Amino acid sequence: MEFDQTSLRSGEQPRGGDQTTRQRVARSILVNGASTAVALAERLDLTPAAVRRHLDQLVEEGAVESREARTATRGRGRPARAFVLTERGREGFDQQYDDLAVQALRFLSETGGDDAVREFAERRVGFIEERFGVVEAAHPELSPAQVLARVLSEEGYAAAVRDVPVGEQLCQQHCPVSHVAHEFPQLCEAETAAIGRVLDRHVQRLATIAHGDGVCTTCIPDLPQQHDPQDPDQQQASGLARTTSQQSATKKEQVSS
Known part of the structure; x- marks a missing residue:
């Protein structure tokens, strides 16, 4: 089953529930970025097994590719895979310019x-x-x-x-x-x-x-922080800066003399 780019562009529902679900999987990746099968399953209210079946088909069609997911901690077993759209996959969605x-x-x-x-x-x-x-x-x-x-x-x-x-x-x-x-x-x-x-x-x-x-x-x-003379934190920082500057000036005078 090929990735139905024409139906995606026109917004028409393709024939067959599998293809419709596959489009939902692809669009979820488009909107949310790199996604694991588990994240997609939770987002689309599907089972991880069903999502993986559609992902395998999208990978085979060249619409999606997988890469190792970035995680803060890595446990035992195979690392999780995240799926992203390829250039061909993006072509399946609305392109205002051709x-x-x-x-x-x-x-x-x-x-x-x-x-x-x-x-x-x-x-x-x-x-x-x-x-x-x-x-x-x-x-x-x-x-x-x-x-x-x-x-x-x-x-x-x-x-x-x-x-x-x-x-x-x-x-x-x-x-x-x-x-x-x-x-x-x-x-x-x-x-x-x-x-x-x-x-x-x-x-x-x-x-x-x-x-x-x-x-x-x-x-x-972030915008640069505005100076507030009533802010105790800024007063402390300003005082520390003045003290450091004065100490530096004193040392320079001692060296020069």
Whole structure:
């Protein structure tokens, strides 16, 4: 049974319950990223044995590949395997841009130059700034990064936010324009710039699907801490810094004399 890419793009239900369930397995990996059979079974309310049967078929079709799962501790027995979508697997889902879009951008580049392509890319990601305020007002319980993730998910990016030591990380499990962005990185650059504008800080793109990574990741650093003269912790840190500076100055004076 082949991976039915046509039915996935059109949203039609394929013939046969197995294929429908297989699509659910593939879509769960698309939305949630690398997943073990056990995690998929819990997420989809299936047995691990049933999930493994569908995963084996997806692997055979070239839509999914397995890799050793990252775990904090490893016990006895074989290491767990995590499953991720391959490029062919991603092609089974909605792609907003195809060969026609690539040809159109090539023509735009040849006739208008890089500036024309860059202007097109900036216009395309206009939805980020247009939708951000609306979603933020409708969901005041969300952080700015979570608002952004929802805006992107509504456009097919399957985005989520996770905490990291330096702030937050935006993870986009799917990129509707990855094929085009591989040849025209201006699309990624415009998207990153728009993310920085709505969050009002400098962000850094760490990985992109367009360049062969499994997920697009963007680092969103914490804002610098504002100085509060009433904060005892900041007062203590400031006092320690002054003492250290004074001691250093004293030592320099002693050495020079």
